[in-house]
Amino acid sequence: MSQTSPSSTHNLRADGARLWATIHETAAFGGTPNGGINRLTLSAEDGQVRDWFRDACEAAGLAVSVDALGTQYALRRGRDMSRPPVAFGSHLDTQPTGGKFDGVLGVLAGLEVMRTLNDAGIETEAPLMVVNWTNEEGSRFAPAMMASAAYAGDFTADEILAKRDAAGVTVAEALDAIGYRGDVAVGGQTIGAFVELHIEQGPILEAEAKTIGVVEGGQGIAWFDGAITGFESHAGTTPMPRRRDALLALSEFALAAERIALDHAPSAVATVGEAAILAPSRNVVPGRVAFTLDIRDPRSATLDAMEAALHAAAAEIGARRNLTVELARIWRKEPVPFDARVVAAVEAAAENLGHPRRRIVSGAGHDACNLAARVPTAMIFVPCKDGVSHNESESATQGDCAAGADVLLQTVLRLANAPAEAPPA
Amino acid sequence: MSQTSPSSTHNLRADGARLWATIHETAAFGGTPNGGINRLTLSAEDGQVRDWFRDACEAAGLAVSVDALGTQYALRRGRDMSRPPVAFGSHLDTQPTGGKFDGVLGVLAGLEVMRTLNDAGIETEAPLMVVNWTNEEGSRFAPAMMASAAYAGDFTADEILAKRDAAGVTVAEALDAIGYRGDVAVGGQTIGAFVELHIEQGPILEAEAKTIGVVEGGQGIAWFDGAITGFESHAGTTPMPRRRDALLALSEFALAAERIALDHAPSAVATVGEAAILAPSRNVVPGRVAFTLDIRDPRSATLDAMEAALHAAAAEIGARRNLTVELARIWRKEPVPFDARVVAAVEAAAENLGHPRRRIVSGAGHDACNLAARVPTAMIFVPCKDGVSHNESESATQGDCAAGADVLLQTVLRLANAPAEAPPA
Structure with a gap:
């Protein structure tokens, strides 16, 4: 291999x-008759795809290691092995009725980046x-995304190893069952930057005919439980003005939540996802x-403003309809801004490739949202x-997957061949 | 006994x-620890209260007969036995967690009317x-109110006798089990007029501090089943304008139904009593x-107008939100106007007694709503x-119950002592 500068690799394609x-x-590991994948984490099928991935990486000359929570790291050497690796990937586990692209695309495009560089005989400055x-x-x-959360320090490895599935099996037992309880300490693998390619899982890019989303960060989220207490009464004998109808109060509240989200367009969303009448009768x-109630926005201040407006709406509806509208926040996750330099690298790569973005x-x-707390991170x-x-x-086109892999390739080349002082670890 | 004219009985009180x-x-038959009654129709407890009622009627000199569906008729002779009896009453069965007044008041106030007339030695023209x-x-x-419906000809006795409870027991078997399958043909008992005293089961009289409701008729009712089909999507990745949120459509529809009822104030009501999200997730x-959806009004034309407005609202919401709002009427019962002469008798009785009304x-x-199709009927x-x-x-005061019994007494005296050509049978 010969070291090459970014300018000499800018025409390289996956x-x-x-x-x-x-x-x-790989979709055959846990493949379903309907064309999806049922490959729950640490299942036998997950073990099969992990083995396939390890073998493919080793065939590409990568050194594969596994940490105590089963996360697989496949290293491609760089010219300067004192630099931390530029990492990329995602996950190979799926939902029970998952699709072929969620997570899978990010890992396999990462493998494709390695294969493409091998084919071209290109050595990067930093390892990959x-x-x-x-x-x-x-x-x-x-929880979901538990290995990346433990990597970022949100949990200890032991806390995660003790988690049980519905059948009572622990993470530790499940790892041992498929031989994926590795010897790398969780969080011990140094990473210089992280890039995750993923399907959008939303309609925006398709609707706007964009091939690439340059992801600036993860939204903040707040979850609430609500309860409305009015008064049950006879549908035939209770005049309209005397009713204390909890469903009508919910109706006003749900529409208020929609309006409050639209007040912070286009970024904010608000969803009443569950609603149930207690002891319903015709x-x-x-x-x-x-x-x-689920509210999200990329800015903490917007979440704060929405929450205040929602409480005001609840109080106004309750007072006017002579009932109580309770709203309790049960969880809040602050927005995750991605690293400006990594985001810029993604954007420059997409621009140079000429993709609508x-x-x-x-x-x-996403795992990237956890990584961002510790490592300069972005997503594609x-x-x-x-x-x-x-x-x-779930469906994505071959062309869009290839475009994503090209942007990933060009992004990691930019990061790995950049001067060594950046990105900061 | 001596025959007396209405003018000589107007000071009579129950x-x-x-x-x-x-x-x-009688609340002891099926009495619950919480002060209510659990006396399902044709249960052992219902048999006990029927026996008590029969014995009490016979002790008051009444001739008790039972029809093939178990309905008890207790006759007090009049001076002119060629006239059909003026009848009054209600029902002694209760909901599983029923109260002490629903139905019971009408039957026991009827017994009290008989006892009061006995005590005063008064004979009426028509029998009671x-x-x-x-x-x-x-x-x-x-169905509910099945015996009065069969009396009115809506069902044959055999249709009703074959109905089964949740345990598979037929009405015929349940009647036999408590010895209440009588020999009077269903509908064979001639009734000249019918008056039913009942608690309002609504808030209007209490709110307006009225002691007596002069009931003009029963509302018309229409029931609908509705279905909204939008599109399930991710609460975090779907921008507000791209959503096809079925709950927000329901919210608008429920509020439209409220507004449509208020457009026909004060009589109309509309209720979305059941609403469920399919596969809900936070x-x-x-x-x-x-x-x-349940809509009611005393006028057929109003039900028609409401139904048209509801369909228009469903179509408008569906078109605007890019989803379908289906609304199918599954039942409609036309309004039941009560007999003007019997209503006037109730009103005159209440007026002479000086009760706010x-x-x-x-x-x-109510059973009275079924009777009205065949017999001049009103309610108190x-x-x-x-x-x-x-x-x-469920709770009513002793004073209000007594006032109701007084109005019932004075109403039936007016009807039974009126000239024989009315009411028409």
């Missing part, structure tokens, strides 16, 4: 057909590393309703059909 | 204390009859909602606390 073939080859994070999905073990005025914020959680989004994900019908 | 005592004595209708509540066997935009429409269904309402009924906490 092999989109090879990437597409690996996506479909493709990573397969354990249990991003959270379907079998909670001929009884609903007296009690329980509901949930836009800045975007991740609406869903590509469109998925109708914004559908976590579904066997 | 014995409110005796009525109150019988209400509490107190009736205990089988299965008004419908909790054990559907972080998923609701894609599908099922709901019910108002015309009112029954929001709930008295207040109940907070409008609560079908609940162990």
Whole structure:
């Protein structure tokens, strides 16, 4: 191999057909009749795809290690091994009725980057590393994204190892069962920067005909539980003005939440996802309703403003309708801004490749959002059909996957070949 | 006994204390620890209260007969036995967690009317009859009010006898088990007029400090099943303008139904009593909602106008939010106007007794609403606390019960002593 400068690699492209073939080859591990994947973390099928990934990485000359939570790290040497590796990847586990792209694209595009560099005989300054994070999905073990969270220091390895699935099996037992309890200390693998390629899992890029989303960060999220207490009464004998109808109060509140989100357009969202009448009956005025509320925005100040407006709406509705509207915040996660230099590298790569692109914020959680607390991080989004994900019908085009892999390739070349003082660890 | 004219009986009053005592004595049959009654129709407890009622009627010199559906008729002879009896009563069955007044008041006040006339030695022109209708509540066997419906010709006796409860027991078997399958043909008992005293089961009289409701008729009712089909999507990644949120559509529809009812104030009511998100999740935009709608008004034309407005609202919401709002009417019962002459008799009785009163429409269904199709009928309402009924906490005052019994007494005297050509049979 010979060292090459960024200027000499800017025409390099990933092999989109090879990437597409690996996506479909590995989809057989846990493949479902409907064309999706059922590959819960640390299942036998997850073990199979991990073995396939390890073998493919080793065949590409990478050195594969595994940490105590099963996360796989595949290292490609750089010219300056004193520099921390530029890492990229995502996850190979899926939802029980997951699709072929969520997580998988980021890992296999990472492998494709390595193969492309090998084929071109290119050596980077900093080493490169493709990573397969354990249990991003959270379907079998909670919390989701637990390995990247432990890497970032949010949990100890022992806390995670003791988590149990619905059958009572611990993470430790599940790792041992498939031989993936590795010897690298969790958090011990140094990473200089992290880039995650992922399908958008939303409709924006498709709707705007953009191929690449340059992800600036992850949204902040606040979750609330709500309860409305009015009075159950006879649907035939209770005049309208005398009613204390909890469902009508919920209706006003849900519409108020929509309006409050639109007041902070285009970034804010608000969702009443669950709502249930207690003891519902066709001929009884609903007296009690329980509901949930999910609000998100990339700015903490906007979350604060929305929360204040929501409480004001609840109080106004309750007073006017002579009932109580309770709203309790049960969780809040602050927005995660990605690293400006890594984001700029993604944007420059997309620009040089000539792909239609836009800045975007991740609406869903990703391992990258955890990594960002410790490592300069960004993400690359590509469109998925109708914004559908976590579904066997999840779909992305070969061209968009190849475009994402090209942007990933060019981004990591920029980062790995940049002067050594950056990015800061 | 001596025959007396209405003018000589206008100072006659029922014995409110005796009525109150019988209400509490019979409340022991199926009495609950919380002060309510669990006396499902044709249960052992219903058999006990029927026996008590038969014995009390016979002790008052009444001739008790039972029809093939178990309805009890207790006849007090009149001077002119060629006239059909003026009948009054209600039902002695209760909801599983029913109160002490629903139905019971009407039957026991009827008994009190008989006892009062006996004590005063008064003979009426037409005979009188107190009736205990089988299965008004419908909790054990559907439909509710089945005996009065069969009396009115809506069902044959055999249709009703074959109905089964949740345990598979037929009405015929349940009647036999307590010895109440009588020999009078259903509908064979001629009735000249019918008056039912009942608690309002609504809040209007209490709120307006009226003692007596002069009931003009029963409301018309229409029931609908509704379904909203939008699209489930990710609560974090789907921008507000791109959502097809079924819960927000339901919210707008429920508020539209409220507004449409208020457009026909004060009589109309509209209630979304059941509403459920299909596959609800805290972080998923609701894609599908099922709901019910109940609308009522005393005028058919108003029901028509409301239904048209509701369909228009559903179409407008569906088009604007890019989803479908389906609304299917599953049942409609036309309004039941009561007999003007019987209503006038109730009103005159209340007026002469000096009770604060108002015309009112029954929001709930009653045996009287079935009888009205065949027999000149009206009802008398008295207040109940907070409008609560079908609940162990159901409550009415001794004074209001006594006032209701007085109005019932004076009404039936007016009807029974009126010239024989009226009311028409």
